[in-house]
Amino acid sequence: MTVNDSAVEVTNASFVYGKLKALDNLSLSAPRGISYGLLGPNGAGKTTLIRLLVGLLKPSTGEVRVLGQTPGGKMAAQIGYMPQQPSLYQELSVAQNIDFFAKIYGLKDKPARARRVEDTIKLVDLWERRGDGINKLSGGMKQRVSLACAIVHNPPLLLLDEPTVGLDPELRAGFWQHFRNLNRQGVTILISSHTMDDAAHCDRLAFIRKGQVIASGTPEELKKATGKPDADLEAAFLHFVRREDKKIV
Amino acid sequence: MFRYALTIAQRIIQQIIRDRRTLALILIVPVVVMTIIWLSFPEALGTLDYVAPALLATLALFFGFLLTGISFLRERSQGTLERLMASPVTRADIVLGYLLGFFLFALLQSLIIVLFTVYALNIHYTGAVWQIFIFQTVVLIGAINLGIFISAFAKNEFQMVQFIPLIILPQVFLCGLLWPVAQMSNYLQWISRFLPLTYAVDGLRNIMLYGKTLNEVGGDLAALAGFAIGMSIITGLSLRRGVNG
Ligand SMILES: Nc1ncnc2c1ncn2[C@@H]1O[C@H](COP(=O)(O)OP(=O)(O)OP(=O)(O)O)[C@@H](O)[C@H]1O
Ligand SMILES: [Mg+2]
Numbered sequence: 001m002t003v004n005d006s007a008v009e010v011t012n013a014s015f016v017y018g019k020l021k022a023l024d025n026l027s028l029s030a031p032r033g034i035s036y037g038l039l040g041p042n043g044a045g046k047t048t049l050i051r052l053l054v055g056l057l058k059p060s061t062g063e064v065r066v067l068g069q070t071p072g073g074k075m076a077a078q079i080g081y082m083p084q085q086p087s088l089y090q091e092l093s094v095a096q097n098i099d100f101f102a103k104i105y106g107l108k109d110k111p112a113r114a115r116r117v118e119d120t121i122k123l124v125d126l127w128e129r130r131g132d133g134i135n136k137l138s139g140g141m142k143q144r145v146s147l148a149c150a151i152v153h154n155p156p157l158l159l160l161d162e163p164t165v166g167l168d169p170e171l172r173a174g175f176w177q178h179f180r181n182l183n184r185q186g187v188t189i190l191i192s193s194h195t196m197d198d199a200a201h202c203d204r205l206a207f208i209r210k211g212q213v214i215a216s217g218t219p220e221e222l223k224k225a226t227g228k229p230d231a232d233l234e235a236a237f238l239h240f241v242r243r244e245d246k247k248i249v
Numbered sequence: 250m251f252r253y254a255l256t257i258a259q260r261i262i263q264q265i266i267r268d269r270r271t272l273a274l275i276l277i278v279p280v281v282v283m284t285i286i287w288l289s290f291p292e293a294l295g296t297l298d299y300v301a302p303a304l305l306a307t308l309a310l311f312f313g314f315l316l317t318g319i320s321f322l323r324e325r326s327q328g329t330l331e332r333l334m335a336s337p338v339t340r341a342d343i344v345l346g347y348l349l350g351f352f353l354f355a356l357l358q359s360l361i362i363v364l365f366t367v368y369a370l371n372i373h374y375t376g377a378v379w380q381i382f383i384f385q386t387v388v389l390i391g392a393i394n395l396g397i398f399i400s401a402f403a404k405n406e407f408q409m410v411q412f413i414p415l416i417i418l419p420q421v422f423l424c425g426l427l428w429p430v431a432q433m434s435n436y437l438q439w440i441s442r443f444l445p446l447t448y449a450v451d452g453l454r455n456i457m458l459y460g461k462t463l464n465e466v467g468g469d470l471a472a473l474a475g476f477a478i479g480m481s482i483i484t485g486l487s488l489r490r491g492v493n494g
Contacts, residue, residue: 054335077337087328091264103256104336133267149332 006065007032007157007188008053013062014211015048022048024211025062030190030204032156033183037202038192039237045211046192047084050159053190054081067157077106082150084161084192086142088134095121095130098148105153120152123178125171140166147175151182158182158189164198176201196233205233207240215240253338257346258353261320265354275316275354279308279362287370298373301366302457303426306449308362309355309385311417313392314399317351318409322400330488340488344481348393355389356382375460383463384456387473388449394480401487420446425454448472 008030015023022045030036038046051057052064055072069075088097099117107113121130124144134142143166151158164172179189179201191198199205199219206216215222215236223231226239265272282304290296324330333343363381366372374381399416403409423433423441430441430451441447452469455461463470 056331056335074337076335079335081332081335083328083331083335085328087332089260089264089329090323090327091267092260093267096260096263100256100260101332101336104253104333104338106337 005031007067008036008190009063009065010049010052011063011065013049013052013059013064015045015052015057016060017048022211023052023059026208026211026213027062028206028213028216030188032188033186034203035179035183035189035191035201037199037205038190038208039194039199039205039233040192040208041194044208046208047161048211049208050081050161050190050192053159054079077153078155078157080105080150080153080155080158080160082147082158082160082163086139086146088142088145088149090135091133093131093133094126094137094145094148097134097145098152101149102152105155107153116152116154120148123151124148125174140168140171143167144171156187158187160189160191162192162194164191164193164195172197196237199233207237209241209244214244251339251342251345253342254345254349257333257338257343258349261347261350262353264320265350271316272354275312275358276361279304279358280365282308283362283365283370297366297370298458299454300426301362301372302453303424303450305359305362305381305385305457306388306446306453307421307424307426309359309388310392310395310420310446310449311413312358313351313355313389314396314417315409315413316354316396317347317393318396318400318403318412319406320351321347321397322403322406322409325400326405334488340485343488344394344397344485347397348390348481351393352386352389355393356385359385374457376456376458377462380456380463381453384449384452384466384470384473387470387477388445391445391473391477391480394477394484398480398484398487420444423447424450426450445473445476 006029008028010026010028012025012027013023014021014025026049038049040046048057052059053066053071055076064071067075067078089100092100095117098120099113102113102117107116121127124147126141126144129137129141134145137145147160147163150160164175167175182189191202193199202219204216204218205222206213208214215225219233222236223233226236228235283301286300286304287297359382363378367374399412400409403412423430423437423444424446430438430447433441448469452466455466
């Protein structure tokens with residue numbers, strides 16, 4: 001596989017906030033058309049990595065490429081970014097928020113945009129609430145609007161920072177069904193998460209800890225690496241954490 | 250360039266229209282303030298003539314600064330600025346979008362003050378209305394950019410409001426609204442020369458009271474334009490603050 005086949009390519013990237021090293025010589029590569037999961041505890045560096053991939057931050061050292069290009073500028077239109085906090089305009093309605101981001105991401109044709117906004121609202125199951133202000137929604141509903149804003153322009157790459165937090169199991173399953181559909185259409189999805197339920201849906205995973213990738217591969221490979229036949233992903237993660245800690249001692 | 254500025258302006262207008270109370274305050278407050286001043290000087294109508302242009306300038310600065318500042322602060326704190334910065338929108342789009350969006354309401358406010366003083370309070374101005382508005386435009390561009398810029402230094406609405414006594418009040422005291430600049434001590438006069446509101450008040454008085462043209466208040470206009478351009482540049486550069494963390 002050549003570099004050009006990857007949707008996301010991170011090579012020896014480090015990032016420092018003041019003195020705090022949030023990413024430490026991190027490398028990973030996500031091929032196109034799959035769901036790639038970033039798994040790791042609080043403070044592992046998942047959000048920092050995603051912010052590097054959307055071009056909000058520049059790596060202190062190393063290199064970051066998305067869709068074969070350096071993040072930022074015009075290529076930003078090809079990415080759908082969902083920040084960890086639901087970032088929405090509180091006074092505006094559900095539909096107005098989604099329509100605004102559709103415009104910002106270049107959907108100029110009005111009837112086509114209206115159709116796309118409608119489809120996206122229905123997809124996140126908020127059609128009845130489309131006229132409501134964001135401040136009238138529940139936490140999970142805000143999360144859904146936030147996701148809608150990230151996917152409304154049909155980008156080939158989605159960078160989703162904990163998109164399933166606060167969703168009920170039914171919606172979560174629905175979302176994953178949609179993500180899998182997108183994958184089949186060639187869309188690459190990079191997702192950060194804490195939950196092993198999300199992890200099980202991914203084609204490939206990277207376990208991240210203290211700004212480093214401690215293991216990566218398919219869920220099956222990672223489970224197998226523990227050496228126990230009935231290990232789940234949780235056990236696999238702990239296995240790699242322990243292995244990592246032994247290295248340091 | 251500026252492809253998305255109009256989209257952002259349109260969004261700001263939507264936001265204010267949906268926030269009925271803010272909209273009402275924007276439109277009613279100047280009328281209330283003018284009426285209070287009018288009631289406090291029932292005999293000496295000349296005073297109000299003199300105060301109204303200064304108030305027009307002061308409210309433009311105040312409104313431009315506070316409303317843009319707070320709404321930009323919220324854009325930062327609610328994370329939507331991060332979303333914008335991750336999108337194809339440029340920094341120039343954002344600043345220009347804010348300018349256009351708030352400008353509409355600021356101009357509407359100025360219009361209400363002028364119409365109210367002329368028709369309800371029966372005050373006569375000699376200057377041409379369009380010249381007043383062109384002048385106000387320049388004042389507002391500076392004020393709106395000042396608001397966005399200062400919002401980078403505030404972490405919440407409380408802090409933003411604390412900047413009023415620091416940034417706005419000295420200008421109000423020294424601009425000639427309360428007492429003429431010429432009667433102040435030398436060093437205060439010297440300080441007032443560095444404050445944009447001083448030029449705004451002087452220019453608007455000359456236009457409205459003495460019927461001077463934009464050309465004749467060119468010095469004031471140049472000072473204000475310098476401030477507006479300088480602020481726009483600094484503001485554009487400051488936008489990344491709070492997004493990079
Ligand atoms: N703006 C910031 N300023 C300073 N330090 C920061 C900032 N943002 C993150 N950090 C630090 O960088 C490290 C990585 O944070 P990051 O947000 O990337 O973690 P995360 O994996 O997304 O965690 P979570 O699962 O809690 O979202 C943490 O130690 C955090 O304290
Ligand atoms: Mg995070």
